[in-house]
Amino acid sequence: MNTETLYSVADGVATLTLNRPEKRNAWTLTMAREASHWMREAEADDDVRVIVLTGAGGGFCAGADMSLLTSVIEGTRTAEGVSGRRAPLPEVSKPVIAAIDGPAVGLGLALALHADLRIASESARFGTAFARRGLVAEFGLAWMLPRLVGLGAAQDLLLTARLVDAAEAYRMGLINRVMPVEGFHGFAAELACGVSPRSTRIIKAQVAAGLSQTLPEAFEMAEREMLASLTCEDFKEGVAHFLEKRAPKFTGR
Numbered sequence: 001m002n003t004e005t006l007y008s009v010a011d012g013v014a015t016l017t018l019n020r021p022e023k024r025n026a027w028t029l030t031m032a033r034e035a036s037h038w039m040r041e042a043e044a045d046d047d048v049r050v051i052v053l054t055g056a057g058g059g060f061c062a063g064a065d066m067s068l069l070t071s072v073i074e075g076t077r078t079a080e081g082v083s084g085r086r087a088p089l090p091e092v093s094k095p096v097i098a099a100i101d102g103p104a105v106g107l108g109l110a111l112a113l114h115a116d117l118r119i120a121s122e123s124a125r126f127g128t129a130f131a132r133r134g135l136v137a138e139f140g141l142a143w144m145l146p147r148l149v150g151l152g153a154a155q156d157l158l159l160t161a162r163l164v165d166a167a168e169a170y171r172m173g174l175i176n177r178v179m180p181v182e183g184f185h186g187f188a189a190e191l192a193c194g195v196s197p198r199s200t201r202i203i204k205a206q207v208a209a210g211l212s213q214t215l216p217e218a219f220e221m222a223e224r225e226m227l228a229s230l231t232c233e234d235f236k237e238g239v240a241h242f243l244e245k246r247a248p249k250f251t252g253r
Contacts, residue, residue: 005034006056007041012049012192013185014042021057026065027088027107036090043092049192049200049252051092053115054099054184061108063129088139089114093201095191099184100124100175105163110139113148116204118175119187120166126174127163147211149173196234197252 006017016038018025025031035053042048055061088111098104098115106129112118128145130136137145137158145154149172157164169175179187202225210218229235233253241248 003034004028004031005038007038009042009045009048011185011189012047013052013188014038014045014048014050015052015054015185015188016042018053018055018061021055021059023065024059024062024103025055025057025108026062027111028065028067032088035088039090039092043090043094046252049094049197050188051094051096052099052184052188053089053096053111055102057102058123059102060098060100060104060124061111062103063106063108093204094197095200095204097188097191099181099188100126101181103127103163105129106133107139110141113141113144114139117177119177119179119184120169120175121181122166122178124166124169124175124178125163126157126165126169128158128161131159131161194248196238196248196250198232198234198250199229201252202229 004018004020006015006019008015016035018027018031018035020026020028020031039051042051088107095117096115098112098118100112100118100120102121102123103125104112104120105125105127109126109128112126128137128141130138130141136142142154142158145157148154149157153172156162164172164174166175166178170178177187206218206221206225209221213221234250237248237250
């Protein structure tokens, strides 16, 4: 199964690694199928509380493999066969962290933006690339980028297709943290054990719904979910571990 990806679970964290380091983890249809399989595997595994998406060999994902693009030019594959009309990864209810070392470009940037959080090493680089290939903003980038970094910065990234380093990406809000690669797993593991899985699941749903809700609708959803949370086990544990000054033992219920 895992010919172009690696998958492991430790400390409540499922790590999905794009594993074509000789190609800077350029995206292929095989990789897409494998990655979707592992994301669903992580979603169904009760031992997994956080999912990390990363790349092997000092690179995150350098975009679509050029063979996919040349196959369209040569007529051996249809445009529909490589187009991004749908998200490159399935949606999951658990927090997804894109852990980025090296280039996250084009489709690779889109993968990172579909995560809930983005952490990056100082050697990370980000770019849209599409305008330099005669293509357009794909995988919802034209929708996501303005919401993350503002209209001006989004237009800059999309229209110039220039590369930005981790420091600039952090300043514009494209990424959440800059840290050494060695800290990637620890960051995810702390999230896995330190917060309620039930809370993160509901909060993700609230944020997603809020993008199309009115403020009164968001208030109504929040009140409904808050009342429900006051009867759950994780709420009781959240209060107990604080009062007892110990680490939490959340069950997700």
